[in-house]
Amino acid sequence: MPESSNNARPPAIRIYVAHNTGPEAGYLDMLYGIEEEGVPFELVPSDLTDIRDLSFEAAVGSSLSVGLGVNVDEVALHYDKLPRDMPLYIIDREVDRRDMRNMGINAARLVKRMPFNTINRRKEEESDVQ
Numbered sequence: 001m002p003e004s005s006n007n008a009r010p011p012a013i014r015i016y017v018a019h020n021t022g023p024e025a026g027y028l029d030m031l032y033g034i035e036e037e038g039v040p041f042e043l044v045p046s047d048l049t050d051i052r053d054l055s056f057e058a059a060v061g062s063s064l065s066v067g068l069g070v071n072v073d074e075v076a077l078h079y080d081k082l083p084r085d086m087p088l089y090i091i092d093r094e095v096d097r098r099d100m101r102n103m104g105i106n107a108a109r110l111v112k113r114m115p116f117n118t119i120n121r122r123k124e125e126e127s128d129v130q
Contacts, residue, residue: 012040013107014062016054018071019045027070029097033104039064039111051076056084064111068103075100077107089119096120 013034024031024043034041044061048054051069055078058067065080070093078087088110091103102117109116 009042009063010040011063012042013064013066013068013111014058015041015043015068015070016046016048016058016061017043018049018054018069019047020049020072021070022072026093027075027100029100030068030070030075030104030107033101033106034108035104036101037105037108037112039108041068041107051090052078052085052087055087056080056082066107066110068107075103077103077110079110091119 031041044058046054048057049071051071051074054069054071055067055076058069059065059078059080061067067078067080069076069078073093075091075093076087077089082088089103089106091099099119102119106116106119
């Protein structure tokens with residue numbers, strides 16, 4: 001008798017998180033952004049550390065073709081039809097909370113085929129000039 005396969009995962013944005021990433025609080029706003037758009041996500045611990053590899057492998061592993069990678073310094077959004085070294089976005093984890101949330105929103109909007117929100121890719125340096 002053939003074995004039934006219960007390994008099928010429900011459709012979700014896959015998020016590969018490098019082991020050295022630190023607490024979830026550092027990217028929690030990104031998760032809130034995905035949730036806000038009503039798209040499920042799945043966090044997957046990974047031995048990978050390169051942000052392009054993390055996000056690409058997450059996208060390829062997602063039945064929705066959309067993946068996010070998180071390492072100690074950066075977050076990247078990838079689509080499985082793009083080359084491995086060309087994610088849609090790479091941002092510093094030090095961006096403000098709104099930009100981190102927009103990263104999650106944009107991942108969900110890629111699934112839903114909706115326009116993206118604007119993201120500042122690097123943390124704005126505070127100016128002493130007034």
